[in-house]
Amino acid sequence: MTEQVRVRFAPSPTGHLHIGNARTAIMNWIFARHSNGVFVLRVEDTDMERSSEVSEKSILQDLRWLGLDWDEGPEVGGEYGPYRQSERLDLYKKYTEQLLKSGHAYHCYCTPEELEAEKKQALAAGAPVMYSGRCRTLTQEQKQRFEAEGRKPVVRMKYPEQPLSFTDLVKGELSFPPESNGDFVIVRADGVPTYNFAVVIDDGLMRISHVVRGNDHVSNTPRQLAVYHALGWNLPAFAHIPMILGPDRTRLSKRHGATSVDMYAQQGYLPEALINFLSLLGWSSESGDEILSVQRLIEEFDFSRVSKSPAIFDVEKLNWMNGVYIRETDPARLAELCLPYLKKAGYKLPEQPVLEKIVAAVAKSMERLEDVIARAELFFTDDIQPENEEAARFLNKETTQKVFWSFLRQLDRIEVLNADTFRKIMKTVGQETGVIGKDLWMPVRIALTGQAHGPELPAVVEIFGKQRCYRLIKSRIIE
RNA sequence: GGCCCCUUCGUCUAGUGGUUAGGACUCAGGACUUUCAUUCCUGCAACAGGGGUUCGAAUCCCCUAGGGGUCACCA
Numbered sequence: 412m413t414e415q416v417r418v419r420f421a422p423s424p425t426g427h428l429h430i431g432n433a434r435t436a437i438m439n440w441i442f443a444r445h446s447n448g449v450f451v452l453r454v455e456d457t458d459m460e461r462s463s464e465v466s467e468k469s470i471l472q473d474l475r476w477l478g479l480d481w482d483e484g485p486e487v488g489g490e491y492g493p494y495r496q497s498e499r500l501d502l503y504k505k506y507t508e509q510l511l512k513s514g515h516a517y518h519c520y521c522t523p524e525e526l527e528a529e530k531k532q533a534l535a536a537g538a539p540v541m542y543s544g545r546c547r548t549l550t551q552e553q554k555q556r557f558e559a560e561g562r563k564p565v566v567r568m569k570y571p572e573q574p575l576s577f578t579d580l581v582k583g584e585l586s587f588p589p590e591s592n593g594d595f596v597i598v599r600a601d602g603v604p605t606y607n608f609a610v611v612i613d614d615g616l617m618r619i620s621h622v623v624r625g626n627d628h629v630s631n632t633p634r635q636l637a638v639y640h641a642l643g644w645n646l647p648a649f650a651h652i653p654m655i656l657g658p659d660r661t662r663l664s665k666r667h668g669a670t671s672v673d674m675y676a677q678q679g680y681l682p683e684a685l686i687n688f689l690s691l692l693g694w695s696s697e698s699g700d701e702i703l704s705v706q707r708l709i710e711e712f713d714f715s716r717v718s719k720s721p722a723i724f725d726v727e728k729l730n731w732m733n734g735v736y737i738r739e740t741d742p743a744r745l746a747e748l749c750l751p752y753l754k755k756a757g758y759k760l761p762e763q764p765v766l767e768k769i770v771a772a773v774a775k776s777m778e779r780l781e782d783v784i785a786r787a788e789l790f791f792t793d794d795i796q797p798e799n800e801e802a803a804r805f806l807n808k809e810t811t812q813k814v815f816w817s818f819l820r821q822l823d824r825i826e827v828l829n830a831d832t833f834r835k836i837m838k839t840v841g842q843e844t845g846v847i848g849k850d851l852w853m854p855v856r857i858a859l860t861g862q863a864h865g866p867e868l869p870a871v872v873e874i875f876g877k878q879r880c881y882r883l884i885k886s887r888i889i890e
Numbered sequence: 891g892g893c894c895c896c897u898u899c900g901u902c903u904a905g906u907g908g909u910u911a912g913g914a915c916u917c918a919g920g921a922c923u924u925u926c927a928u929u930c931c932u933g934c935a936a937c938a939g940g941g942g943u944u945c946g947a948a949u950c951c952c953c954u955a956g957g958g959g960u961c962a963c964c965a
Contacts (some may be wrong), residue, residue, distance in 0.1 A: 419965085422965090423965050425962080425964085425965080452892065455965060457965080458964055458965065459965090460964090461964075461965090462938080488931090491933085519963095523962095523963070526962090526963090530962095533891095534891080537891055537892090538891085538892085539891080539892045539893080539961080540891080540892075540961055541939095541961065565963055582894095582895070582896090585894070585895080586894090587893070587894065588893070588894095590892075591892075591894070591960090591961080592893080592960095592961075593961085595961095595962090596962080596963050598963085599963040600963060601963080602946095603963085604896080605962085605963065605964085605965090606964070606965045607955040607965090610965085625959095626895075626896095626958080626959065627958095627959055627960075627965095628959090628960090629894065629895070629959070629960080630893075630894060630895090630959065630960035630961070630963090631960075631965090632894095633893095633894090647917090651895090653896085653958095654958070654959075656957095656958075658901085660957065660958075661957095661958085662958085662959090673910055681893060683922075688902095691902065691903080691914090692902070693902090693903095694903095695902085695903055695904070697904090699903090699904065699912080699914085700913095700914095701903090702913055702914095702917090714946090718896095718902095718903075719895075719896060719897095720895090720896045720897065720957095720958085721896075721902090721957085721958060721959090722902065722903090723901060723902075724901095724902095725900095725901045725902060725915070725916085727901080727916055728901070728902065728914075728916080729915095731915055731916085732912090732914095732915085734928095738928075744925085773927090774927095774928095775926095775927050775928045775929095776926070776927040776928080777927095837924085848924065849924060850924095851924070851926075852924030853924070853925070853939040855924085856924070856925065862925085862926085863925060863926080864925050864926035864927080865925070865927090866925095866926080866927080867923095867924090867925090867926095868924070
């Protein structure tokens, strides 16, 4: 029987959920759901300086917003906990001692200053930059002398002298010669383990079957292999997914604009759209389809279709895709989603049915939910004025006044004004005045909305109602 | 600089020895329409370069160039 698939997403709580990390989380989650496996969330907070509870909270919130639920981890528990590295220190200690005893690791007393000097020298000489390993052979006396000086040692792993290799699910066979790494620190002077050590202990103990992570971790992998081997543990499968780059082909960062999930959420990107878009950065459906539901992503996901090369984050395409999702959203939910933005704009909100109509009227031209503020403004202001010269010109056409007069006459004869009756009115106005096309519609549009471009007039008019339309047209009549 | 990896339209990608190199976004043009938007149609646009292997290479091998990653008591 095949072993249960267990994957993990292991963010460090040092800020918001980054777009790149979000994509990693998404692929892990999708793969877990695809395989009927377990999705573990583990908080890598061994960097005491930079980690914070606030960050952890926000990352958890962003994951939930995306719809990525975890089966084990903070706030849900699980049998392989605890799920914060800061709460697993005794575990790391146990295995550190084991490695020390077995001779795979040793104490190193070099000071940061000494290391820095060594590094500078190597750099100047054009030699490879790595630790010399000189503390490997310290005698008892030397160690005691360092201790007496008050030096706190770190623990270093002896990097093996054989090539280290593994098979990556997306990149294939990968091999690293011994000279590609030196002895690396696994426990800091303060006793806290470093990433490359803790990650192995945790993945091993948590029975992680597939390590799915960003390509920036490829070069870390041989160091981790060394730990696995020293411990005599079985290797998980590795899958290194391509990185996400900015338009300038460098690592996606603040310079490129919004880089965290919460910023996209704020601007009004839908979680489904973000999931869909991010999934397609480095993966493609065999069908060639691009608009893919979460359900389909789960069904179709496969590492064999993950690309090896980095992908550039293209906001234009995200915008398009988000627009597709907005247009597919039913009016009730869309109204609900737009509500926070309308409130923020300070608009006086109407009844739910009217709100839904407003949102539906402008939805076609929206790429982000925040667009609703500008698009729907005309429904929330009483002061309708031509927005520019182009608009004002239609008001001054010689045929305009008779169109308005006719329009008001027709309006008087109607009970309720809705999209249908409005169309009928316009038809009659056209016949009565002999004015057609733009000259007929534009003056009405400008008088009612102030804008030469905007949502379909019948929809606008239905939302406005008879009173408001009457008033607005009347106000444009020159006696 | 050492080590590892990558390279198809501007961008995301399909493609696993024989295709008019396909799709999507963007852009341009057109149709629809009272405007914008939506929708639909059409078009522009790519195998980094050079050597091999082969009857035949985007597909296999080598070299060059370009790009990315990493070399922390960050993760």
